[in-house]
Amino acid sequence: QKEVEQDPGPLSVPEGAIVSLNCTYSNSAFQYFMWYRQYSRKGPELLMYTYSSGNKEDGRFTAQVDKSSKYISLFIRDSQPSDSATYLCAVLYTGGFKTIFGAGTRLFVKA
Amino acid sequence: SQTIHQWPATLVQPVGSPLSLECTVEGTSNPNLYWYRQAAGRGLQLLFYSVGIGQISSEVPQNLSASRPQDRQFILSSKKLLLSDSGFYLCASYLTAAGNTIYFGEGSWLTVV
Numbered sequence: 423q424k425e426v427e428q429d430p431g432p433l434s435v436p437e438g439a440i441v442s443l444n445c446t447y448s449n450s451a452f453q454y455f456m457w458y459r460q461y462s463r464k465g466p467e468l469l470m471y472t473y474s475s476g477n478k479e480d481g482r483f484t485a486q487v488d489k490s491s492k493y494i495s496l497f498i499r500d501s502q503p504s505d506s507a508t509y510l511c512a513v514l515y516t517g518g519f520k521t522i523f524g525a526g527t528r529l530f531v532k533a
Numbered sequence: 534s535q536t537i538h539q540w541p542a543t544l545v546q547p548v549g550s551p552l553s554l555e556c557t558v559e560g561t562s563n564p565n566l567y568w569y570r571q572a573a574g575r576g577l578q579l580l581f582y583s584v585g586i587g588q589i590s591s592e593v594p595q596n597l598s599a600s601r602p603q604d605r606q607f608i609l610s611s612k613k614l615l616l617s618d619s620g621f622y623l624c625a626s627y628l629t630a631a632g633n634t635i636y637f638g639e640g641s642w643l644t645v646v
Contacts, residue, residue: 428576456634465623465637466577510577514634519565519584520592521635525576 423448428511428524437533441498445511445524448492452522454514455487457496459507460526466510470496501531535560537638539624545644552597552611554641556624559605566607567625567635568599577623583607619645 428445435441443457454473458466470485472478472494478485486495494511511524536559546552558564568580579592581599589599596615600608607624624638 454634463621463640463642465640468634468636471634512634519582519590520579521567522579523577 425449425522426511426513426524429527430525432528432530434530434532435501437501437503437531439501439531441496441501441505441529441531443496443498443509443511443527443529445494446492447494447513449513450489450492451515452513453516455485455494456512456514456521457483457485458510458512458523460510461507469509503531503533505529506531535626535636537624537626537636539622539638539641541641542639543642545646546614548616548645549613552609552614552618552643554609554622554624554643556607556609556638557605558607558626561605561626563604564626566601568607568609569623569625569637571621571623571640573620581609614645616645619643 426445426447456471457469459469460466470478470480470483472485472487475487475489482499484497498505506529508526508528510526512521514521538557540555565584567582569577570580571577582590583601586601586604597611622641622643625635627635
């Protein structure tokens with residue numbers, strides 16, 4: 423079983439839609455949960471990170487962690503064509519050296 | 534601010550040729566450094582990480598090697614490239630302003646022909 427599972431998509435939505443991206447993880451010891459956005463032929467950039475459980479909001483983006491079900495989510499409101507990218511979830515142990523990434527979900531937002 | 538520089542950005546190499554990718558970090562000292570590879574349409578695979586000068590941990594056995602000759606310099610090498618070495622190579626370090634999250638350089642695209 424992979425430590426982080428993420429549906430690779432692709433996911434195609436119309437402009438203005440609410441997008442929900444999800445990952446599951448296997449080890450309850452993970453404490454840091456991150457979302458990265460990667461445009462084509464570019465390095466991933468950190469979008470949001472959360473420590474432990476709960477929600478975190480930043481503009482149109484909301485990250486949610488449910489540790490009881492080992493489920494992490496990223497919601498994008500009022501999606502824009504510029505949001506078209508690959509979104510990678512990632513997890514990390516407290517004090518750990520190795521960030522573990524999901525496979526990434528490719529998102530297309532159609533104008 | 535912390536930045537990562539990688540070069541070259543793109544290279545095409547024949548099978549059996551050597552490889553050297555270089556990464557330098559600015560704006561921090563004694564950083565943890567990482568090399569990841571991303572094959573076409575696939576996720577990020579951790580290849581090597583280093584917690585200090587001369588300290589290298591390998592995650593995946595293969596014909597690649599890494600070295601850290603200076604505090605903020607990380608080098609990925611190969612003596613003889615294989616076709617399967619093609620991919621997007623990313624150097625990464627911790628972003629101290631954002632908890633324990635890592636951040637990436639712009640990457641190096643390698644095509645082995």
